[in-house]
Amino acid sequence: GTVVLELGYPTLQADRGTPALVISDVDGVKVGGVLLEAGALNSETLLKVGEPGSRVSHAADPIFLWDLYCRVGGARAGKASCMVTLHSHDVVGDNFWLWRADHGRGAGWTSNPNKHGLIVNGDNVTLYGLFVEHTQEYQTVWNGNGGRVYFYQSEMPCDPPSQEAWKHGEVNGYASYKVADNVTTHEAWGLGVYCVFYAAPVVAENAIETPPAPGVKMRHMVTIRLSGRPNSGINHVINGKGAPVITTRKSVVD
Numbered sequence: 001g002t003v004v005l006e007l008g009y010p011t012l013q014a015d016r017g018t019p020a021l022v023i024s025d026v027d028g029v030k031v032g033g034v035l036l037e038a039g040a041l042n043s044e045t046l047l048k049v050g051e052p053g054s055r056v057s058h059a060a061d062p063i064f065l066w067d068l069y070c071r072v073g074g075a076r077a078g079k080a081s082c083m084v085t086l087h088s089h090d091v092v093g094d095n096f097w098l099w100r101a102d103h104g105r106g107a108g109w110t111s112n113p114n115k116h117g118l119i120v121n122g123d124n125v126t127l128y129g130l131f132v133e134h135t136q137e138y139q140t141v142w143n144g145n146g147g148r149v150y151f152y153q154s155e156m157p158c159d160p161p162s163q164e165a166w167k168h169g170e171v172n173g174y175a176s177y178k179v180a181d182n183v184t185t186h187e188a189w190g191l192g193v194y195c196v197f198y199a200a201p202v203v204a205e206n207a208i209e210t211p212p213a214p215g216v217k218m219r220h221m222v223t224i225r226l227s228g229r230p231n232s233g234i235n236h237v238i239n240g241k242g243a244p245v246i247t248t249r250k251s252v253v254d
Contacts, residue, residue, distance in 0.1 A: 003029075028061040036083070044081050049063060063091045064092050080114050084117065095128070115137040125144055134155060193208065210238065223250070
């Protein structure tokens with residue numbers, strides 16, 4: 001039942017390598033209007049909600065998160081493995097902007113390292129308006145079942161120094177939106193993934209990756225190459241489907 005409502009977007013800085021904000025695995029917490037910022041010591045996550053392996057249902061009284069902003073770099077150099085980690089079930093979020101800085105203070109491939117913007121481990125999590133930008137691996141990782149996302153905007157990292165530095169295994173780049181292979185139910189509507197690779201001519205194989213489960217349904221997806229080095233871009237919209245945006249500018253999958 002706790003309410004944390006910030007006025008004027010105050011900044012909570014993670015100076016000791018810990019999360020800036022921790023919410024226990026309890027009912028009815030409401031948090032809104034806060035900016036979480038990474039510090040010089042790496043934080044595993046800037047916001048932690050619940051505990052790993054939680055089995056508690058909060059369907060009758062969910063945790064609500066509104067107008068949540070995170071940044072790694074931009075105001076100062078900072079490090080964070082992830083920005084937001086949701087372990088609790090039934091969380092509802094509205095308007096997340098999770099940004100690894102591509103300009104400002106401390107912005108650089110090695111000076112503001114940040115793997116992920118969002119990791120969802122809880123089931124039945126719903127997000128409205130999710131913005132994740134420039135993180136260095138999968139920007140959104142969805143491990144829980146029953147997830148729903150209504151509008152997703154993401155720009156891939158602008159600054160991979162080479163293709164070798166930005167790949168996993170034999171796969172070039174990282175998808176922005178990754179639904180884990182063991183997920184059986186997940187739905188999303190309206191996903192846009194963009195790229196501007198200005199540091200090197202790198203390519204991402206897919207913008208979105210999902211398992212083939214019939215309960216995983218993705219609707220209205222688009223990729224756009226805004227600018228960047230020649231021969232850079234995104235090969236496919238989702239799972240090897242959709243035209244590349246390397247010499248062309250836009251690819252849509254309904």
